[in-house]
């Protein structure tokens with residue numbers, strides 16, 4: 042049903058999704074650790090304190106959909122969050138591509 046190119050493509054898509062999710066977690070770590078905050082619990086807007094809705098917490102996509110602003114208070118959300126998520130996703134794709142080429 043699938044050619045090997047299609048399977049390779051699916052593997053790279055999976056690697057990207059895994060990478061952006063890890064990048065999202067890295068954002069939590071680099072944001073909360075210095076502030077001495079807990080790693081658990083849902084994310085909150087750094088400006089108004091509203092809890093981030095699940096649909097507004099999808100790596101990269103939500104930041105783009107919201108135009109880089111909080112849904113509640115319209116405060117800007119740093120471009121650093123999607124940049125870290127995207128970078129981690131692309132690193133995972135690069136690693137996956139190298140492994141597939143071996």
Ligand SMILES: [Zn+2]
Pocket residue numbers: 086087088089090091111112113114115116
């Ligand atoms: Zn807000």
